[in-house]
Amino acid sequence: RSRGLGDVYKRQDLPIKSQDYIHAFFQQNAGKEFVGFWQDAAHQRDLERKVFRYYFFTKRLKDKEHLLHGITALIRNLILAVQKISHYRRKQTFEFKKGGNWISITENAVKYLLQYKEIVLNRMKYTLCADEIFIQTILWNSPFRERMHCTNNANTGSMREIDWEHGSPYIWQDHDYQTLINSNKIFARKFNSNQMGAVSYTHLRAHETDQYLV
Numbered sequence: 699r700s701r702g703l704g705d706v707y708k709r710q711d712l713p714i715k716s717q718d719y720i721h722a723f724f725q726q727n728a729g730k731e732f733v734g735f736w737q738d739a740a741h742q743r744d745l746e747r748k749v750f751r752y753y754f755f756t757k758r759l760k761d762k763e764h765l766l767h768g769i770t771a772l773i774r775n776l777i778l779a780v781q782k783i784s785h786y787r788r789k790q791t792f793e794f795k796k797g798g799n800w801i802s803i804t805e806n807a808v809k810y811l812l813q814y815k816e817i818v819l820n821r822m823k824y825t826l827c828a829d830e831i832f833i834q835t836i837l838w839n840s841p842f843r844e845r846m847h848c849t850n851n852a853n854t855g856s857m858r859e860i861d862w863e864h865g866s867p868y869i870w871q872d873h874d875y876q877t878l879i880n881s882n883k884i885f886a887r888k889f890n891s892n893q894m895g896a897v898s899y900t901h902l903r904a905h906e907t908d909q910y911l912v
Contacts, residue, residue: 711800711887714859714878723857723884724802731845732802734852735795735834745796748826750787751778756826791821795834800858800887807842859886869893 713720736745754777755770780786814836822828837843848855859881861868869888870878872895878886 710889711858711885712889713884714881714886715884720884727847729804729845730847731804731807731837731842732847732855732857733834733837734797734801734856734858735838735846735849736797736852737795737850741796745794745831748796749794749831750790751781752788752824753778753826754824756824791817792835792839794831795838796827796831797834797852798856798858798860799829799833800856800860800885801833802857802884803837804845807837807845810840810842811836853883857884859883860888 715723754774755766756774758764758767758770761767811833818828818832818836822832825831837846843849846855847857853860859878861870865888867888869890869892870886871893875895
């Protein structure tokens with residue numbers, strides 16, 4: 699906090715380094731932004747689909763128990779089909795980018811993002827999964843791009859240990875502790891209460907005081 703750093707993580711994310719290690723790391727990397735970018739071809743195709751078509755009624759997208767879910771899904775899919783057939787494409791306001799919404803950025807980057815609040819709300823309206831797009835897009839199209847820790851590897855860029863090969867993402871198991879011990883990342887996800895060994899390990903590791911950068 700002393701360097702004006704803002705972290706975004708969820709309750710299933712945990713630090714896997716000690717507080718001393720984390721503070722030392724960010725002091726050594728003062729001024730850098732830790733944001734993950736998904737740059738591979740598959741994610742680029744997915745990004746194209748999500749930002750250049752209109753997605754309506756997304757609030758009902760996962761609300762399968764609600765009476766309106768089926769009706770709104772039918773309407774949404776019909777509109778998407780018309781857009782696809784007609785090759786409709788929304789205006790490209792930015793060079794769009796996407797990535798995870800687990801980040802560690804400076805206070806200056808936060809202030810910069812807030813300046814674009816109205817633009818984000820207007821352009822990202824009716825997109826899909828906008829939370830994975832707007833931060834990466836705004837910062838990519840700004841001087842902060844040059845301050846990114848890494849842009850070609852999402853885990854390194856955000857300093858999060860996340861396994862997308864074995865899950866969406868994979869939930870760390872008790873037997874994965876060695877992977878977490880050997881990781882050079884600061885945080886990891888995803889954890890849950892069914893694997894308390896992994897959770898206990900991260901809790902103990904985060905309270906160690908003898909792990910420093912060398």
